[in-house]
Amino acid sequence: MAGLSVDEKYALISRNLQEVLGEDKIKAVLKERDLKVYWGTATTGKPHIAYFVPMSKLADFLKAGCEVTILFADLHAYLDNMKAPWSLLEKRCEYYQRVIKAMLKSIGVPLEKLKFVKGTDYELSREYTLDVYRLSSMVTEHDAKKAGAEVVKQVDHPLLSGMLYPGLQALDEEYLKCDAQFGGVDQRKIFTFAEKYLPKLGYAQRAHLMNPMVPGLAGAKMSSSDDSSKIDLLDSAAQVKKKLKMAFCEPGNVTDNGVLAFVKHVLFNVKDNSGNKIYTNYEDIENDFQSVALHPGDLKAAVIRDLNELMEPIRVEFESADNKKLVAEAYPVEKKKKGPPAPKNSASELPLSPNRLDIRVGKIVSVEKHPDADTLYVEKVDLGEETPRTVVSGLAGLVPMEDLQDSLRVFLCNLKPQKMRGIESQAMLLCASSSEPSIVEPLIPAEGSKIGDRVTFTGADNCQPDEQLNPKKKVWDKLQEDLAVDSLCKAMWKDCGMTTESGVVTCASLKTVPIK
Template identity: 65%
Template sequence: MPSDLTPDQKYELLARNLQEVLGEEKIKTVLKERDLKIYWGTATTGKPHVAYFVPMSKIADFLRAGAEVTILFADLHAYLDNMKAPWELLALRVQYYEHSIKAMLQSIGVSIDKLKFVKGTEYQLSKEYTLDVYRMSSVITEHDAKKAGAEVVKQVEHPLLSGLLYPGLQALDEEYLKVDAQFGGIDQRKIFTFAEKYLPQLGYQKRAHFMNPMVPGLTGAKMSSSEDESKIDLLDSPADVKKKLKKAFCEPGNIENNGILSFVKHVIFPLFKPDEMFVVPRKEEFGGDAKYDTFNALEKAFAAEEVHPGDLKTATENYINRLLEPIRKTFQDPKLKALAAKAYPTPTKQKGGAAAGAIEEITPSRLDIRVGKIVEVGKHPDADALYVEKIDLGEAVPRTIVSGLVNFVPIEEMNNRMVVVLCNLKAAKMRGVESQGMVLCASTDDPKQVEPLLPPEGAVVGERISIENFDGTPDEVLNPKKKVWEKLQVDLKTNGECMAQWQENYLLTKSGGKIRAKSMSNAPIR
């Protein structure tokens, strides 16, 4: 513990590079008497990636300031957040996270002897905690619970009760871990203010909160475990790092939503020793290596286009590989390789899309959605509200699909129309005519409105439509007994700009074109 730091110097270390601190005066009061107790929690869902160095770097600051830090592996939260982690895999994923985070901390020179690691279910299933969950549920409104989780728990039209419980459990963690403050991203702010409101109603003290800014991923949007091009995995090879950085968004002079600059600011510079500088390697003909002792100097040079994006990427690549190399070596251990395979199994597809020897995960990559063209259309012989369409989907023979669009789209607008089709539903008879798919539409019930989704200009018949951030092979046929489509459909909707999304991830053609509705915004897709 650094004994030569004053309370003000400790606070400066605790608060540097943060976007916001709630309870500043409370923290300073505690620091005059003793060192702070802080916890950081992570839900054990997708694999930790290089963006986890952002909170790890900040945890290093906390430790330098003499704080007692608890890292919570929030396994129960992982399950409650839309069941992102199957119950059967929770224990394995906690183990994977523990090994990964310990390796990251050791990579940046943080002694894990000073840290406490806790698994959520070690205390969250106790009688006392459970009773407090019930007590909290008696004072929290549905509105406040949903609002608190808006930036963290995926929002759907009909939320599961588990997602509404999530913020309350995170608030209670502050009391049960006996900390002075909780640390997280700015996306957690609503949960933090929720905790400040409701913990005192149970007779518990209000805690302070530290918030990191959200660091954009390599594509310029939020770095995501499910978006391979957005993030660098902890075990990516140097060749993979180079490939992903090469594709990364880094426009000359543009310092907005620049994931590379953000990573340099929040990870690389805070880890430098006092005399260390950021080196941008350049050939002598271009002026030789450039060195920067502060991030502000580097950012200013990049904004003035004195630093080329290619040179910044090369420099960042060197520092990232320096951080990852010890982690790669750690995970060469056969036991850790086996753990990774068990914690994150790759489903093996069988006929009908069933997974062999692995936990079945409900992800949108299982949907076979394609661009189609209606080549023939007529009224259903036994149903006035239904069309019977022949749709070219790039197959040898057009498919027959029945759609309830008679009251919404005139028949003259149907023929030769480009549409978006879900192709791997089990064929079903609709009033005697077998339908071999579904034309996807934006649709509301009150008032009843329906608009077929529109492929972008230049879309090719038969082209597969993917969901942004989700890769994988579609099921041959969606199993109706497991209600795969029904579970995924609740998160399909248009956004405020009429663009089609699944949990805020766009529906895209191969060229990156976006699927949209003509005029219906914030409408379910079915």
């Protein structure tokens, strides 16, 4: 924007960000010319309303006179555990381009000031490929896994493709000739990876601009894979109203509130239901909500109204036959294979819900070293049954015995019993686990929880636990992939909180690590 000083431009660029790496670099560039910024998105699941958060920041960058490039990272989408099959890359990339352009138009961002690039337009070139090989000769497995830990899907035996992902994202900074890369704070490890390795290739170190992660409607990070947590950009007005009415929005809670966070980062003017008050800055909204002067119902009603206004132009655009065809081709509905009907109430009919896990609060009444294994403990656990169960846990050397003795912990009780060095383990002690450094923390039930209390997942499909999990169906294996503690040490399955009647299950200090 003409006439803005360096400080005014920087204030626009950095407002509402959680962190900036390279502030001095940015200000030095601004003294000489406009800043070049790139934002990339992997073309995997359908974009949802949380995408309005980075879109709003792109508007800030443009107001500050920045040259902005949007990268549709189709190749990255394939490398991340094949979230976008190769056969669908082109269609999904086209869908992202159309829907994001529609979003930008709905918030008044001029498209002519933006540059749109597809990853495969340059990432398959000879020069880029040679740089990938050069980088792979420098990067250790440890650094590659660490860089992608919060972005690439984490599994016990990762594919090489996922470890290439951070390096490609780093190289994009050079090939897009940017001064700064913008993204969520969950990408911080990739950004510091780029700062470390690009200079080793002889390329300039870039600055990095990080948005906070906006909570989903269920209370955690908004996710493309959980319908209860997100509102799709093509959802109807009725669906928006229904989902927002169900959204977590506890009176007075201003820290873990997806509705309020969306107001802060996207919406600017919110009116209460009575129409007696119009807010012109976010701080007044937060203060009134914290003091309960603004009721959650009034906040939700205002957000429903304003959000539907933003979404309506997008819905209209995607009513065209061409766009409907694109959606169907980019996200085809898998046809069920014909076969004999499954018996009623069979396990195959049940949803893959974490509530099929029989997880309970138990008290460890005794703990001792396994007589034939240095790394194992043998615990006797009171789970509210007639007799205690025997549980064998690989925690020796990781968790002191005294931390377990007489403590309330969380146990998975419907796995098939398994002998471990001659002693049958009849349940599993659930723990948050970090591999580097090697730290294990047993999960902690909410204060007030009692022996035998069932642990469930808020927002997941309601069902009774299986009597015993069938190892051949791999129900536990599939569910365990999405069990983790979040950035607040809360135990989650996807975006569904693990809870007892007394509250949320947590761990002591680990964050964003898997539960095993």
